[in-house]
Amino acid sequence: MDSQNKAPSQRLALWTCVVVMAATVVAAGIAAAPRPAPRFHGTTYTEAAPAADFALTDHDGRAVSLRSYRGAPVLLFFGYTHCPDVCPLTLDRLTRALRSAGDVAKDVRILLVTLDPARDTPAALKTYAARFGPAVIGLTGDSAGLAKARAGYGAYVADVPAQPAAGHAHEGHGAPPASTVQALKTVHSGVVYGIDRRGNLQVVITEGAPVEQVADDVRTLARL
Structure with a gap:
């Protein structure tokens, strides 16, 4: 039984x-x-890899690296405070995209790495960044540190002769003004590098991308 x-x-x-x-x-x-790849509007990679680190100084004078922002999504951009067009337009677009993305983007940081360290002191960067909101942080450093940062992201930058102002063109009546001879214009790419909370480079946002597309990419980046 x-x-x-x-x-x-x-x-x-x-x-x-x-x-x-x-x-x-x-x-x-x-x-x-394998998890499905995140869907971005910007340019992505077959496999996300750690973003290039750097050793720079933030606009409060503190030594920082990319690791300093670990845990927060990062939008990294190379520019300078005297830039007449690309930089202010890009920073304005990024800050509007963050507002459009909503609460999910509240801890995203926008890092502006200067291309003009002679003029972009920490104080100058802090004043400039404040125009666009608290998410923007200006970074500077010595020439070697900045060159390494640019090389790590393959950022395009070149100094080309600036066009003389109207009325200052040399027409054979004596030497042109010294400022015309020596003036250079910094030409650079307007792309933005999207880095996730773990420090992986996930997306390159193209120059001139519409705000709503950037906002979508920010949401995707923030949720990784």
């Missing part, structure tokens, strides 16, 4: 064990399966 009572219990225990084992196998398979 006891053996008859034990049989159903043994079968139940066996089936319970099988179910638990099957569930464990399924869970392990789900965990091991």
Whole structure:
């Protein structure tokens, strides 16, 4: 009689064990399966890799690296405070995109790495960044540190002769003003590098991307 009572219990225990084992196998398979790549409007990579680190100084005079912002999504941009067009337009677009993205983007940081360290002191960067809101942080450094940062992201920058102002063109009546001879204009890319909370470079946002597309990419970046 006891053996008859034990049989159903043994079968139940066996089936319970099988179910638990099957569930464990399924869970392990789900965990091991590759996650679908995040969908961005900007340019993405086949596989996200750690973004290039740097050793710079923020606009409060503190030594910082990319690791200093670990845990927060980062939008990294190379520019300078005297830039007449690309920089203010890009920073305005990024800050509007953050507002459009909503609460999910509340801890996103916009890092402006200067291309003009001679004029972009920490104080000058702080004043400039304040025009666009608290999410913007200006970064500067010595020439070696800034060159390494640019190289790490493949940022395009070149100094080209500036066009003389109207009325200052040299027409053979004496030497042109010294400022015309030596003036250079810094030409640079307006792309923005989107880095996730773990420090991985996820997306390159193209220059002139519409605000709503940038906001979508910011939401995606912030949720990774």
